[in-house]
Amino acid sequence: MQKTITPIDNTLYIEREYNSGKIEDTINNSVNAQKGWASMSVKERVELLGNFVEDFLSRKEIIVEELCRQIGRPITQAAGELGGFKERADYMLSIAERKLSDIDVTKDKNFKNFIRRRPLGVVFVIAPWNYPYLTAVNSIIPAMAAGNTVILKHSAQTPLCAEQLYQSAKKKLPKDIFNYLHLNHEDSLKIVSDKRINFVSFTGSVKAGYDVQKATHTKFIDMALELGGKDPAYARHDCDLEKTVENLVDGSFFNSGQSCCGIERIYVDEKIYDNFLNLFINKTYNYKLGNPLEKSNNIGPVVKLSSAKFIINQMNSAVAKGAKKMINENKFEFPDEHKNYLIPQILTNVNHEMNFMTEETFGPCVGIMKVKNEEEAIKLMNDSPYGLTASIWTKDIEIAEKIGNKIETGTFYMNRCDYLDPALSWTGVKETGKGCSLSEVAYEKLTAPKSYHLRKEQ
Secondary structure, eight states, X not given: OEEEEETTTTEEXXXXXXXXXXXXXXXXXXXXXXXXXXXXXXXXXXXXXXXXXXXXXXXXXXXXXXXXXXXXXXXXXXXXXXXXXXXXXXXXXXTHHHHTXXXXXXXXXXXXXXXXXXXXXXXXXXXXXXXXXXXHHHHHHHHHHXXXXXXXXXXXXXXXXHHHHHHHHHHXXXXXXXXXXXXXXXXXXXXXXXXXXXXXXXXXXXXXHHXXXXXXXXXXXXXEEEOOOOEEXXXXXXXXXXXXXXXXXXXXXXXXXXXXXXXXXXXXXXXTHHHHHHHHHXXXXXXXXXXXXXXXXXXXXXXXXXXXXXXXXXXXXXXXXXXEEOSOGGGOOOOTTSTTOOOOEEEXXXXXXXXXXXXXXXXXXXXXXXESSHHHHHHHXXXXXXXXXXXXXXXXXXXXXXXXXXXXXXEEEESOOSOOOTTSOEEOOGGGEEOEESHHHHXXXXXXXXXXXXXXXX
């Protein structure tokens, strides 16, 4: 039995039977349905998927409350995820016909030569809990638009998200184009290794990512893996201090720091360090921690007691090595009987000998470190096993691009963080994974080229 414990009060919220017995039929049904789906025009598929998205968004109020109860994000912020869902779905559907059209390479009137993008078949998507709809939409919409069928496995923390999407698919899409299964880790890997699965999209831990990759060793398929992150920011001496701090506080603590591209470490030019830190501390005290169902609160609990324990241990380890906590817990009122309500915390006097500055934390805390110059900032930003996003805060776009060329990351921002533009590829380097979602590039990954060399007269 799969159980979902709400982080609001750590009680049982919902439970579901695992769908181990439905795996075989679900895969077979997806394979059979894909043939008819692929035979439709891209325009027809896009229209149906637009209806699917519209129907899903029509249940906004129900979905928002479910999100709040499943993951603990404040209910006033949960609706933003549906806005992002729409933005990404709309964009990927808007470019589908152009990106999936034939590429004409004819050179001679006696020939018709072109490249056609053909769908891969069945796409298996393993989505995480922290942004359950935003991470899922990155893969499921372009996969289906390209002519593939999709099987979605959501986190045990967010089973209702898969069910909500399926509810709209049942109403607006042909049968078995979109399916979901509630699965344990072992059954998920069985599906990954199944020869009938033609592409895998996984968002999760580095360890699980290696498990997924290993499970495909008996076949030749591509995959998209978005794994760990320790995303840095560099506040240059010429940044707009007020706006930089405002954005980085939000980038550090939104969703209780449980964002794949959230800011976990900040490097600040020594010329502005003191002013930056004071402003950052003052803005952090503007947060109100508490029950996320209450609209007055703008930060909620972390998702699990085990997560809270890990975050606290990592901070305490840093403090034992000389780091300093800058935020006074006594200035926050919160339900301290539940140990997963963590105040937003800032650590200073940190260095890269501390795990807190090199390993993923995934919580409402950030390390702020003084640097002498750009060279030191670049070196420290790259001193990480991960590479999802990084940001620079400056008024000089030429300097930003120059520094961006030296940063080992999938996305580089200037004066922005913790946002995905669906027109840009979403990808990572090093231990963050491989492959990509979103942008035109996603359609290349979710299809295979097929060449036609047609000679009219012999």
